[in-house]
Structures are given as C-alpha cells and as structure tokens.
Amino acid sequence: MIKVADSSKIYLSSPHMSGREQLYINEAFDQNWIAPLGPNVDNFERELAVYAGVADAAAVSSGTAAIHLALRLLDVQAGDTVFCSSLTFIASANPILYQAATPVFIDSEPDTWNMSPGALGRALQEADVLPKAVIVVNLYGQSAKMDEIMAICDRYGVPVVEDAAESLGAEYKGKKSGSFGKFGIFSFNGNKIITTSGGGMLVSNDVEALRKARFLATQARDPAPHYQHSESGYNYRMSNILAGVGRAQLEVLNDRVGARRSVFDRYVEAFNEVDGFDFMPEMDGTKHNRWLTTLTIDREKVGFTPMELIDRLAEDNIEARPVWKPLHLQPLFEGMKYYPHTGEYSVSDKLFENGVCLPSGSNMTVEQQERVIAVIQEMVERVKVSE
Numbered sequence: 001m002i003k004v005a006d007s008s009k010i011y012l013s014s015p016h017m018s019g020r021e022q023l024y025i026n027e028a029f030d031q032n033w034i035a036p037l038g039p040n041v042d043n044f045e046r047e048l049a050v051y052a053g054v055a056d057a058a059a060v061s062s063g064t065a066a067i068h069l070a071l072r073l074l075d076v077q078a079g080d081t082v083f084c085s086s087l088t089f090i091a092s093a094n095p096i097l098y099q100a101a102t103p104v105f106i107d108s109e110p111d112t113w114n115m116s117p118g119a120l121g122r123a124l125q126e127a128d129v130l131p132k133a134v135i136v137v138n139l140y141g142q143s144a145k146m147d148e149i150m151a152i153c154d155r156y157g158v159p160v161v162e163d164a165a166e167s168l169g170a171e172y173k174g175k176k177s178g179s180f181g182k183f184g185i186f187s188f189n190g191n192k193i194i195t196t197s198g199g200g201m202l203v204s205n206d207v208e209a210l211r212k213a214r215f216l217a218t219q220a221r222d223p224a225p226h227y228q229h230s231e232s233g234y235n236y237r238m239s240n241i242l243a244g245v246g247r248a249q250l251e252v253l254n255d256r257v258g259a260r261r262s263v264f265d266r267y268v269e270a271f272n273e274v275d276g277f278d279f280m281p282e283m284d285g286t287k288h289n290r291w292l293t294t295l296t297i298d299r300e301k302v303g304f305t306p307m308e309l310i311d312r313l314a315e316d317n318i319e320a321r322p323v324w325k326p327l328h329l330q331p332l333f334e335g336m337k338y339y340p341h342t343g344e345y346s347v348s349d350k351l352f353e354n355g356v357c358l359p360s361g362s363n364m365t366v367e368q369q370e371r372v373i374a375v376i377q378e379m380v381e382r383v384k385v386s387e
C-alpha cells in the first residue's frame, strides 16, 4: 500500500471533545433546561471550584465577561486606574475600557514571561493615586510570580484579579493557578485547554462577592415580583447546554494538560540542540500546562525570523502564531503609561519580536507533530548548509 502524506490542516489549538459532552447536553434537553441556568450550570460551578481549590465559582458567557464582573465588584469606575500585564491578549484589558477607567501596563520578567514584580513595585511607588485593581496574566499556561506579586499588592492594599484564561490546570507552589487573587478568571473559548465553545468562569473565596456577580450577570434584577432594577447589570450567564459541555471537558482536564506537556516535550527533544531556539521556561515550583508551546528565535543564530518560520509552516498547512503583541504597543492604548522590567529594558518587546507559538493541541497526533518538526528541521538545516 502506498502511504499518502497527510497534508490536512494542523491548527494551533483546536477543540478536543471527550465524547461525554453529548450525555450532559442530552440531560439538559431531557429536563428542558435550555436556559442560562440549570443543573449543569450549578454542577459545573461546583466542580470547577473544587478543582481550582476555591470556595465558589460563577459560570459566565466568556472570560472577558468574568474580568468585567471582577472589575465591577472591585468598584472600578470612570477615571480610576487599573494596572494590567502588557504581554497578553486584548481581552485582559478591554474590560478596563468598559468601565471608562485608565490602564497602566506592566512589563514581563524573563523567568515566567509574566508580570515583573520589579516593574509593578515601581509603578505602585510612583502612582499618585493607587489603582483599583491589578490584573495579572498567567501567559500560555505559566503562572506569574504570585508570591512576590501578592506581597507587593497586599502592602499597598490593592486587590489582584488573576487572569488564568490560559493557565487552567497549571500550578504554582502546589496550588492551582487562578486561586491566588481576590478574583480569578478562566476562559472556555474554542482555542483554550478545555472549551465550551465559548464561556468563562469567575472564581473567588469571597462567596458573597460571587453572589453579587451572579446578580450583576442576570441584569441586576432586584428581589421583587415585578421587574425592578436599582443598578445596571449584564446578560452574562452561561447556558445550561454549554455548561454540560464544560462538565465533560473538566473530567479530562488533567489528561489534556498531560497531552499538551507531551507535545512540548517532543518539540524540546527535537530542537534542544538548536543554538538560537529558547523555549518558554517553566519556573521552579510551578507546573506549566503548556497550553501553547512557545519559544524565542535568535535570528542572528538561526538565520531566519519568527515570521519567516510562521510563513513557511503556513505553506505546509500548519498554523503557528507570533507571541501576543504587547498592549503598550497597541494603537488602541497609545499614550498609556508603561513600566518596563528595568529602567529602559522592555522584556515584552523582545518576546514579541522573537517569539513563536507552535501547534500544541492535545488532539495532535504524533505524525502531525512530526510534520511540524520536519518543516522546522528543514529550515534549520538549510541555513546551516548555506553558511
């Protein structure tokens, strides 16, 4: 038999169903709970809270909605400032604008690629008025230096919102990522480590605050038989059908972390010896979930740029991406304050210039991963030969 080379599209990170989702969806249909409330929502909240090691969780329509609710609960208002990691997806900071507040962006440090405690300390020291919140992102599944960040924020009495959209299943010093701040948020968007197609979760040990979150997420309806409202709310709750998908996904979360870590290990094995490739570190005392395998490329040493690598992979129907463009470089945030890691050295600028995210789905086959590796290998070899 002739083996035909598989050239089907390899995605950066595609949904990976367990097969049990349909069971919970059918339950919802059988009970006619086709609404943004119901048993799947209640159970998904409880199960995720247990998993993350927090007192309570509120299921919402997206990770962005969860961040927005956290800012509302922390009383962020027009004219307030909120500090936020710069190296992240725009969703971390958009809710600051929803509240007409002003973001101040904080650089990364090299050990975790996440918020630099040094830069955060300087920003707080120099602030005329303290921020209402600090949004700390755990990028690509690696926890930030939470001990240092919590200590600094506690010293100033500023609450932390932990954006763990990418780090569900990761750990920091034996505790689950997302459980450190006053509020933590998770995302179940289609590309995340587990998915409900779209959805999010707000978690906290403050059960009362999450009660308020559910109130705000259902149009802030006062407890009266008629429709009465004293403050402005949102339509942010998660559907009972999607929560069913979430329950089945949560059952396999640990397997998904294991699979993504194996994908990472295979890339490392293939490219450990390449001078000029540096994989995103896993800091001591943390467990990275390796949502995306990410590395920096030294173009002087390997002879090609991250964009050239991405374009070459695309020719073979393989999706790779640059690292997030830092928010302090976004046209949307032009003129906003930014605190680099040290005096003038910006770590996130360098990570953006040199970083690449490789396909990392938990459903990638070994053959698919070998296809990715072969293309990259060929580029590395070609440059070597031409020298």
Ligand SMILES: *Cc1c(COP(=O)(O)O)cnc(C)c1O
Binding pocket: 061, 062, 063, 064, 065, 088, 089, 091, 092, 137, 163, 165, 166, 186, 187, 188, 189, 198, 199, 200
């Ligand atoms: C995906 C993501 C979000 C937002 O999640 P949605 O569910 O898509 O709204 C927030 N922050 C980060 C860092 C993300 O990667």
